[in-house]
Every structure is written in structure tokens, then in C-alpha cells.
Amino acid sequence: VIAMKAKMTLFVLMLAAMTLCAHSETASRPETATISIHDFSFSPTSITVVVGTTVRWKNFDGEPHTIRSIDTSFRSDPLDQNDSFTFRFDKPGTYRYVCSIHPQMVGTIVVKAAN
């Protein structure tokens, strides 16, 4: 079990690193960014992407979560463990979202215009 946990932690760290790479590139061109859901939180909690970027949320928790934007522009069905949801951001803006099952889980996507 400890080994599995270590593997999971490593995987989440890798995902976070990948997301950070995507993040650093977003100023210039659309990318795919990944947000992992782990221990009842979105990681990273806030990211900045360029218009046209597809954001993917993946749930690693045994508990289901949802992605609901406050402005209702995107809504997922429940994500069970290892389920994903993707949404392509075509309009600049600041999008706040919440898990409708656990509203203490909040996140923000900042979408910048392309250079």
C-alpha cells in the first residue's frame, strides 16, 4: 500500500510538472493543460492558459467530483475515480469553478488572448 501511495504521489507530481511545463508555454500558443484532482483539491488551483487551450481535469480520488463553472459556461458529469473531463477555452476571461459535490473545492482558469 505504501508503495502504491508513493507511486500515486510520484504520478501526481509528474502531472503537476507537466502542467507547469504547459503553463510556461501558454503565453504563446494553445496547449493542453491538465489539472489533477487529488485529496479534495484541484492541482494546480489556478492556471493561466492562452485562448484555444484544452484543459483536462482528471480525478484521482475515490470520491466523485464535478467541474462546474460559476458562469455555467462549462459543466461536467460526475467524475468517478480516474475519469476525466475536458473543455476548450475559446474566450479570454477568468473562469472560476467549483465541485458541485464539495463546494469547498474551488479553482480558477485564466484565459489570455493569443499574442
Place this chain on the structure above:
Amino acid sequence: MSAPVPFDRSRRNALKCLAFGGAGTVFTLCAGVLTPMDLALAQATGADRSARAGLPLFVQISDTHIGFNKEANPDVAGTLTQTIALVNALPQKPGLILHTGDITHLSKAAEFDTAAQLLSQLKVTELHTTPGEHDVADASVSEYFNRYGKASQNRGYYSFDHHGVHFVSLINVLNFKPNGLGNLGQDQLEWLEKDLRGRSASTPVVVFAHMPLWTVYAPWGWGTADADQAMGYLTRFGSVTLLNGHIHQIVQKVEGNITFHTARSTAYPQPSPGNGPGPGPLKVASDELPRMLGVSNVTLKRHPNALTITDATLA
């Protein structure tokens, strides 16, 4: 696992309360005071039963989470079936079943269908529901209302009367705000005020909703932000019973004439408030699970009036 917790309450609302963990709670009506009692004792015969005699009113079932299949309980249909068998074996049938939400785990059509098929085996056929956030988690928020929306014209809140008791079903699992608690919203609060206006203060009132109608633990969203406004409309009534689910464990308190009570789940336990990263399924050893599905026994002691809660486990 027996820890008596004494607390004060007013004399006229004194009640004997037993909440049955995994298998619902049956409520009886004695002289206008609602008396929850556990199903195991409800099946008892002879002097024990007559001592508790009253009009069987309803059974509360909560958090059945049909569709959940993880290790905390791989057979939630099985534990619901056991619950139904216990309810069906009651010697005196209650008139109603209240389901306080999270009928399903993922708001899937197939989960609702399975739940309906299982619940149809209840011999008590009058079922009243309120959704949990797991029932309205589908992107279109339609599966629950397609099946259970009629009672409320798809608003989610409604009321009815049964044996002189006024029942109010509220919905507090829609339109969460970030970092927020459950909420009722202004439309529902206005409806509630009108619904209660003009009713005699001696009418026993039962209010049921999924999330606790008081703040049990804010960091996990275990509360309802605008519940205080609803309480303001209820305080004038002599007997108010607020029933919730959501937290998969019994928490109870009494304020004046209002008794707050959360039911356990028929599916799996959850951690106590703040214990762990979040309010997810609590995995316990399989031989421990029946012990998590225990009974809470609240007894009345006089001189001075006080209730004593004793948690007892099934195994």
C-alpha cells in the same frame, strides 16, 4: 463504543430517541411529540413494545448511494436490501418513508433505476424524497427531477400533511457557491414562510433536507448558509424535528423546541468532521462495518430533565 452525552432540553419536548445506524429510523408520534426509535427495538414484542407504543409515522432512510462500488462497501444494494427487510418486518407499519438524499452515487439513470427497483420492495409504498448533491451531479441536473420532480413541480421543495403532522421537504444542494455551504435560496425561503404562516403552533412540524440545516463543519461544507432564516419561521412551533443525511453519521442537537438530527447512511460511514483530507468514504475492516452501522439510544432522565445519548453498535 458507548459514550453517554447528556444535554438539556425543555420538558414538554422530552422525547426518547433511538437512531438506527445502517437501517433507518422509525418515528412514532406520541402526544404530538415525535419519537424516533430504532428498528431492532421496534420489532420487539410484549411489554417492551407497549412501553414505546405510539402511532408509527415514518421511517427515514438516507444516503443509499446506489452505484458506489468501492472497498468501503462493495455491496450497497445488499445493505439497502437488508435495510428494506428490517423495515418490512416492522410489526406496525409506518405510513411513510422519507429518503433524505444521495439516492444514487453518480446521478446515473441506471443507478436511479436500480434504487427505484430496490425501494419498490418496501411494503410502505408512500415514499417522499429530497435530493442529495450526488443526485443532482449530472451536468443537465435532470435525472433526479425526471423521476421525483413531480411532488414539487420540479422546484425541489414541497410540503404535505400526514396524521396531523406537517412535513416540509427542502432542497439545499443546488447552486453551491465557492467555499460555500448548502443553501436554500430566497425563493424557497419565501415559499417556506408562506407555507408555515397561519398554521397552528401546536402542529408538529418535520422538516427534511439532505445537508444539515445547521453548521456541523464548515470546512467540509457540512451546513446550510441561510438555514437561520428558515429557523426563524420555525421557532414558534412547539415541536420541530429537522432531519438530514449527508454526513453518514449521527449528529444531534436540541435548541429550544427544535431537534436537529442527521441519519447514518445505509451504504458506508464517513470520517468524523475534519478527520482526513475530506468527507469521503471511510474504509473500515469488513468485520468493523456492522459496528459502524450501530444504534444511537437517547434516553430521558428526569429531575432534572436531561437526555442521555448512548451509541451502541450492532456487532
